[in-house]
Structure formats: C-alpha cells, structure tokens
Amino acid sequence: MRIALPPTIDAAAFAARDPSAVLLDLHGETMGTSWSLRFAAPAGTDPTPVRAAIVARLAGLVAEMSHWAPDSLLSRFNRSPRGTWTTLPPDFAWVMARGLAIAEATNGAFDPAIGTLVNAWGFGPFTVSAPPNAGAGGTARASSGCSRLTLSTTGGHLHQPGGVALDLSGIAKGHAVDVIADLLHDAGIRNALVEIGGELVGRGIGPDGDPWWVHLESPPGLTLPPLRVALHGLAVATSGDYRRGAHTLDPRTGCPIDTGVVSVSVIHATALDADAWATALTVLGPDEGLSLAENRRIAARIVTLIDGDVREYLTPALTAMLVD
Template sequence: MQDGAPARRVAVPLRISQRAATARAGASVKTLCGETMGTRWSVRLVVAESQDLASLDAEIASALDGVIAEMSTWEPGSAISRFNDAPGGTWHVLPANFYRVLEYALAVARDTEGAFDPTVGRLVALWGFGVGARGQGVPTPDDLSAARADCGWSRIELDKGRRAALQPGGVRLDLSSVAKGFAVDRVAAVVRESGVESFLVEIGGELRGEGVKPDGMPWWVALERPRGSVSGPAPIADIVVVLNGLSVATSGSAEHFYTIDGRTFSHTIDPRTGMPVAHDLVSVSVLHRECMHADALATALSVLGPDEGMAHALRLGLAARFVSTASGGYRERLTPQLAAMLA
C-alpha cells in the first residue's frame, strides 16, 4: 500500500460453496499456463503433489483452441469469420458453443436496447481497433454512415431448432467482449470434469474461482482500477474479492485509446451512435457466477455510462463497481449488492 492510500477492502460472497470450502491435507497448488486469444491464460489447481497434469493441460489447450476456431475474428477460417464473409440472405448452422454465446450476446443487446451489440465489428474497425482496423483517425461522415448501416443486433435472426443464424448481409460479428468470459467458463468446466474442485482460472484479466487453497484460505483477487487512482484528491482503496463460486470481469477505456489534436478516442464504441464513448466512466467491474455474463455485462455498463449503467446494474441486481474521473482524480460507486459483500 502506498503512503496516504486508504486501507484495502475485502469483498466476501454472501453465499459460500461448502462443497469445496475446506482445506485438503496433502494437497498443493499447481499452475498450468499458456497463450490464447492474444493474451495469457493460467489455471491454479489444488491437487495432490504427485498428480500428473499433462492430460488436463492438453484438455484445457484443446478447449481454448476450440473457442478460437469458432469465435476468433483473427482467424480467417474460424466459424465466425466464415459467417462474416458469407453472402447476405444465407443461413448458417453454427457450432454449439458459438450459437450459445451469440444467443446470449443478442439477449444482452436486446436488454440494453443496443448499448451492447455483437454486430459492431465494422464500427470497431472503422475507428482503428480490432480486426480489419483501417488505422486510427476520425472517420468521414459517409464512412461512419455506411458502417452503421451494416450493424444492428436486430438484423440477426436465429433458428434455435436448427442452431442456425441468418447473415442478413454486411454484418460482421465481434464477440470479443463475451467470448473471453465464455472461455474462462469453458476451462472451469474442463477442470471440474477432471475431478478438481478448487481452482482459479484467468484469461487476460477475466477470472473465475472455486473452492479454497490447501490451507483453507480463499482465492484473493483485486478488482482492476485505473492506474494512479490512489494519487487523486479522493484516493480509491483496492477491493480484494474472495472468488468462491464467482467470476469477475472488468471493462474500461483508461488504457485503450488514442488522441488526435487533443481529443481522446476510446476503444469502447457505443453502437447506438457509432461513436467512441465520451462520458467520464473509465472502469466497470462486474461479479457474477458465470464469467461470460460478467464479461458482457461489464462491457454493456461501460457503454451505458455512469448513470444509465448504474441504473441498469440496479435493475439486474448486479454486484458492480464503477470508477469515473472526477476533479483530477477518480470517484467510485458501488452497487448495493457489491457494498453488501464488503467485510
């Protein structure tokens, strides 16, 4: 803790899973790790010291490769890339996980009236981020209008019986704000299926924890916050969360942006306007049982902004933390659900 910084706070789930909440004699924490989706993944597991993890390591890598093969727009041959390149008016039977994630993403889009939108791919690229980025800069009104015409979550039709989706023409799906969270959940499922009950999964800052460590202590995870936030006039204390049956995801614009002629452009695009968000919200963290939900909802709240986002979080009963710029520093707002977790 830096001098002058407030004391660290601890958030404890209101419900603790008893199944894996006891210490295990003779067990130790082992770590598996690797690269995926342009970032790092790691899994910390509570297992017997002698347990061989080679098979589990391979299963995790295979599961992550499967997510990439289905939902990575960086892979030309992925299922999502094939959908994006398909002619208008064509139906496509999707892999089960791809369909599940897309169906959930569209539900969030509907619930937020388009603040979250999985069809925002062309707009993201137009503003100089993601796959197919044209370079950083302000688009012309004509380019912006054309990109917006190709977007719109309501243009996607699903056929649940056939597990199929309609490519209406020009839509470029981008599931980057939900697929990583799904990947965390997928890895957690693989670990549980192997018989391991206590573990911590992380992929690029999105986390999910179950059970406790061998000594009975929980998995402690600090919520992300903007760098330097403790130096403002109203320092923000760290919040350390006990991840027992919980996931956490953070979305924000503090570290992904560019500046032109003194004007800052965030990588967070508001699909409703086609423009980068311009409010003072810089970070949103969401706690949820499922990391896929935490991932998508953190992005949605980041787009909605400090007031509309807080109202939406309250409607859903989310445990969430909002950090905004304020008077040269930062200010923090917690939902009642998160505040109730503070020990």
C-alpha cells in the same frame, strides 16, 4: 481493506478439502493475451494432461469465434452472402444467445454485431488511416447491430441478412474462462482459479481452506481504496480502455464513448455475463449504468475520471457483499 464475500458458501467444498493437496500453476497464451490456472491437486500430480486439454479447448474456441483469424467460423459468417444460414456449434450458439439477451437487456449498449463499426474505426484486425467520416460512419452503423440478426429458436443456426459482422471480443473471452473452469470440474479438479486476460473464475477453495482471493483491477495511475474479493463460485471481469487492445464503441451512436468511465468491474456467477455487462456498463456511463445495474441486481464497481476528478461508484449488490 474492503472485503467482498459471495452471497452463498458451498459447504461441501469445505467438507471435502484435502489439506495435503498442493497448488499447481499453469500458463499459456490465447486470444491475443495470456491465460493462467492455479489449482489444488494431490502431491505428485502430473499437470501435463491438464495443460494439453486446456490448450486444445481454447484452440477450438478461437477457431470458432475469433474475429482476428480469417479462417474462423465467425470470420466466415461475416463474409457469408445475404440470406444464408450458418450452423453454430454449441459454444458459439450459447455465446450468441447470451449476447443477444444482454443486448436486449441493455437497450443495445452491448451488441455482438458491431464488427463493421469496429473495423471502420480501426479497432479490429484491419488498419485504417483515419477515423470514419460522417458518411462512412453512418454506413458502418447502418449495416451493424444484432437487431438485424436472426438466431433460430434452437440456437443452432444464425441468419446473415447481408453485411453484418460479428465481434465477440466483449463476451467470448469470458465464456472461455467459464469453459476452462467447467473442463477442470469435469476432470475432477473442483478447486481452481482460472484467468484469461484479467478475467477470472474461482471454483471451490484452496488447500488452506481459503477461497481464491483477488483484488479488483484499477486503472494505472489512479489511487483507489483496495477491494478484495473472495472468488468462491464467482467470476469477475473488468472493462477499461487502459487495457491492452481495448477500445469501447457505443453501438447506439457508432462512436467511441465519452462517458468519463475509465473502468468497470462486474462480479457475476459466470465470466461470460461479467464480461458482457462490464462492457455494457462502460458504455452506459455512471448514471444510466448504475440504474440498470441496480435494477438487474448486478454487483459492479464503476470508476470515472472527469476533469481530473476520480470517483468510484459501487452498486447495491456489491455493497451488500462487503464485510468489515
């Protein structure tokens, strides 16, 4: 069994541990998937207010950034006329700022403005009868790309140049995990494991003094050496086309990827960054992706399946986390 530990340990979390605390579990649905929460609380705690706060917070994020909800702010931006500016609330503005930064860092392998391409291939909310031909694909690609966007220096306003459609499915879910973890922290719940659609954030420790242990997700049917991660002040996200509703396009070509990558897991300080980087490394493939991840000191596992040959690649940052 391979075990990955965080680079730093929060001694205060262990000093403040309450051995008499109990573990409580909550579950629900959001963003076309499920969410779950496990947290430590004093015996007799009523989790109802916690659940209500989570449901309300997630509903707010969906109302802002869902490309499936026609009345969301994102959908309204996508329909907005050329030359208009949309005022973004703080969550939306932060996601866009980070998305544009990661797009630049990955030379466009991650791009939050490929909604038109996603729709053209039928991977979004609209059904298509066939993949786009060369002409339609070229048109969709020409009208896509965050290089056409302008985000104000304050981050609060986004310019629509005409025809650009956002798709934040590769980053918004990660942000939602971070947001719920922050919500819990602000409510005094500092020991929790938050999960949305397989993306997780672990804060603090459990009542037994252990961190939150999770296994890196592997594609069905592939046998890989288990890798157990201590989520203590860390997040993990996995990208793979085997997952429900997942389809990976290369924003640079406008076509589905053909890199042989079937799964990428990224461990990061935030689920937002883990989410976006997992998508980017999936697009980049094992060679370019490993090189960039090494330069950026990103802890990641890349799994490829080429001609029946399964290979696993660990970045130096992840290898440095492993203990015997």
